[in-house]
Amino acid sequence: MAHNLLQGKKGIIFGALDENSIAWKTAMRCVEEGAQIVLTNAPIALRMGEINKLAEACNAPVIPADATSMEDLNNLFTKSMEHFGGKIDFVLHSIGMSINVRKGKPYTDLDYDFVHKGMDISAMSLHRVLQTAFKLDAISEWGSVVALTYIAAQRVFPDYSDMADAKSMLESIARSFGFHYGVKNKVRINTISQSPTRTTAGSGVKGFDGFITYAEKMSPLGNASADQCADYTVTLFSDYTRMVTMQNLFHDGGFSFTGVSREVIEAMEK
Numbered sequence: 001m002a003h004n005l006l007q008g009k010k011g012i013i014f015g016a017l018d019e020n021s022i023a024w025k026t027a028m029r030c031v032e033e034g035a036q037i038v039l040t041n042a043p044i045a046l047r048m049g050e051i052n053k054l055a056e057a058c059n060a061p062v063i064p065a066d067a068t069s070m071e072d073l074n075n076l077f078t079k080s081m082e083h084f085g086g087k088i089d090f091v092l093h094s095i096g097m098s099i100n101v102r103k104g105k106p107y108t109d110l111d112y113d114f115v116h117k118g119m120d121i122s123a124m125s126l127h128r129v130l131q132t133a134f135k136l137d138a139i140s141e142w143g144s145v146v147a148l149t150y151i152a153a154q155r156v157f158p159d160y161s162d163m164a165d166a167k168s169m170l171e172s173i174a175r176s177f178g179f180h181y182g183v184k185n186k187v188r189i190n191t192i193s194q195s196p197t198r199t200t201a202g203s204g205v206k207g208f209d210g211f212i213t214y215a216e217k218m219s220p221l222g223n224a225s226a227d228q229c230a231d232y233t234v235t236l237f238s239d240y241t242r243m244v245t246m247q248n249l250f251h252d253g254g255f256s257f258t259g260v261s262r263e264v265i266e267a268m269e270k
């Protein structure tokens, strides 16, 4: 059910790869709530062609941008402002990739070239996006930026490998830039720490099936779905959350504050 929460707002959505992507669902929800959007992804991801379906459904242009390229990001923000005829009200950063995780490298045997690449794509890219917008003065007053993260930034999940370090950095950038952008222009910046979700990025983690079931049994409300994450993100883009900034917000059905659940104890007793 739509409530026109984003009526008149304009946003950029990074990271819709296919219809399972959290960014895909968020793009659909933003448009249902009255927003106009621009879609973007790395040129290599766009070659799959899936995003054109979303672009059609959302009546949105697709502007390619590798989130590690300052030239691409400059072009993206400039072209988006031209398209909208003004500034941007919200940005979703839904980008993550670790070559070490993808290649099954354990945390004690990392390839550092892969670490560099993974950090740039998964964490530094948020700084790149924000710095580009900041310099172009591209985000309106009371604008909102959301990046997606995972609880491995606070607690150890061994097979999440170097993505855990990337997420810690991502959350730190959201806090630090949130201060500066808040002072400059009242722009708020938050991270949403989402439950494990079946997507291309999520399923790349070793043992994902067992893990998602464990999280489901540990969470009093169960795992939060991608659709529910999209709903939550809409609230953060809306005017109802104007004083929320520099926060890491758990969207995980209560997983983060649960020590153990009866179901997990019972499974241990068998």
Ligand SMILES: NC(=O)c1ccc[n+]([C@@H]2O[C@H](COP(=O)([O-])OP(=O)(O)OC[C@H]3O[C@@H](n4cnc5c(N)ncnc54)[C@H](O)[C@@H]3O)[C@@H](O)[C@H]2O)c1
Pocket: 014, 015, 016, 017, 018, 020, 021, 022, 023, 041, 042, 045, 065, 066, 067, 068, 093, 094, 095, 096, 097, 121, 148, 149, 150, 193, 194, 195, 196, 197, 198, 199, 200, 201, 202, 203
């Ligand atoms: N799936 C989960 O279990 C889960 C849980 C918590 C947080 N997250 C986070 O949610 C976000 C979205 O992931 P998802 O689960 O929807 O998976 P996804 O694979 O659908 O999305 C990841 C996106 O990152 C994009 N990307 C990779 N390299 C890029 C680059 N250089 N430039 C621009 N874009 C690039 C990919 O093309 C893809 O669209 C990620 O930050 C992920 O870490 C996912």
